[in-house]
Amino acid sequence: MECAHPRCTRPVIIDQPYAGAHLCRPHFADSVVERVRRELHRQAPRLPGGTLAVALSGGKDSGVLLTLLVRLLGERRNIRIVAITIDEGIEQYRAATLLRARELTQRLGVEHVVRRFQDELGTTTDQAAARLPQVAPCSTCGVWRRTLLNRTARELGAVRLAVGFNLDDLAQTVLMNLVRGEPHRLLQMAPHRSVEEGMVPRIAPLATVPEREVYLYARLEGIPFDHTTCPHAGRAMRNVFRETLWKMEEEIPGSRHALLRTREKLIEALSALPPGSPTGKCQACGEPASQEFCRSCLFLESLTEADGSP
Ligand code: SF4
Ligand SMILES: [Zn+2]
Ligand SMILES: [Zn+2]
Numbered sequence: 001m002e003c004a005h006p007r008c009t010r011p012v013i014i015d016q017p018y019a020g021a022h023l024c025r026p027h028f029a030d031s032v033v034e035r036v037r038r039e040l041h042r043q044a045p046r047l048p049g050g051t052l053a054v055a056l057s058g059g060k061d062s063g064v065l066l067t068l069l070v071r072l073l074g075e076r077r078n079i080r081i082v083a084i085t086i087d088e089g090i091e092q093y094r095a096a097t098l099l100r101a102r103e104l105t106q107r108l109g110v111e112h113v114v115r116r117f118q119d120e121l122g123t124t125t126d127q128a129a130a131r132l133p134q135v136a137p138c139s140t141c142g143v144w145r146r147t148l149l150n151r152t153a154r155e156l157g158a159v160r161l162a163v164g165f166n167l168d169d170l171a172q173t174v175l176m177n178l179v180r181g182e183p184h185r186l187l188q189m190a191p192h193r194s195v196e197e198g199m200v201p202r203i204a205p206l207a208t209v210p211e212r213e214v215y216l217y218a219r220l221e222g223i224p225f226d227h228t229t230c231p232h233a234g235r236a237m238r239n240v241f242r243e244t245l246w247k248m249e250e251e252i253p254g255s256r257h258a259l260l261r262t263r264e265k266l267i268e269a270l271s272a273l274p275p276g277s278p279t280g281k282c283q284a285c286g287e288p289a290s291q292e293f294c295r296s297c298l299f300l301e302s303l304t305e306a307d308g309s310p
Contacts, residue, residue, distance in 0.1 A: 003027055017253035032217045035208045036068045043191040043203040044160055049078025053153035054162045056083040058097025060218040061164035063104055063225040065206055070108045084152050086145045087116040089124025097226040104224050115152050131306045137232035140299045147296040153200040163190050165204040168211040171256035172241040174263045186263050196279050198288040
């Protein structure tokens with residue numbers, strides 16, 4: 001089979017059923033860069049100079065994201081790229097990913113900031129999992145990581161926070177929010193359309209690249225990343241949606257892209273409604289919150305209630 005690119009006779013390395021295409025290695029690599037470039041400009045048009053924070057976990061997605069942002073924006077002298085890694089305190093997982101994150105930032109010459117749950121919150125994901133067995137670890141971990149990423153990006157004076165969500169991640173989140181009857185949460189997903197006080201708007205430039213293509217690109221480009229799976233991942237509700245979407249995509253190629261288009265249309269409709277409760281500040285930590293206390297503080301509070309100390 002030959003590459004779909006006009007006049008290219010090189011052998012194919014990837015098929016893209018959602019696009020009805022097959023691509024050779026160089027044209028596949030070019031297509032990834034082009035999709036990310038397009039999304040970056042669509043989500044952050046007229047990106048002003050300043051600091052661009054990049055959430056870097058040490059996995060394949062954020063590794064590809066950082067590499068491409070340096071490639072696409074590294075020449076702009078008015079943009080400073082800073083990678084942020086959050087150490088959630090997960091044994092047998094985070095140490096290896098941190099090493100890869102460090103290796104990549106050193107290779108790219110990018111500033112690297114590491115923040116630890118233990119230092120910032122006085123607890124870890126492992127401790128929360130043991131002390132709150134009724135709560136899925138990803139719930140506390142995800143909320144705390146988002147809070148710390150936002151706080152760190154804000155302290156760095158970042159104009160945007162880039163996150164490594166790929167097409168599969170975003171399509172799963174759309175489906176999850178719809179199935180749970182929480183369409184308003186679509187507004188809170190990256191990429192953000194509006195700027196709220198205290199929040200650094202998040203962008204997701206890998207939004208149109210499927211997970212397996214991100215993986216392939218990382219391997220082909222020799223980007224260092226860690227394969228270790230988080231020991232708590234098995235309890236994530238997201239797994240159901242991941243498997244459902246795999247089946248849907250196999251039967252109906254293009255389902256993931258369609259879900260992202262659904263999100264865009266729903267956001268248009270939701271934005272036309274009168275605004276809901278304005279975002280205020282958490283009474284405990286001062287971070288943005290739509291209620292009296294933010295979810296991060298509510299989880300910390302439930303830890304205190306569980307055994308008397310945060
Ligand atoms: S899988 Fe869940 S617990 Fe593990 S790092 Fe991700 S969000 Fe945290
Ligand atoms: Zn080709
Ligand atoms: Zn709070």
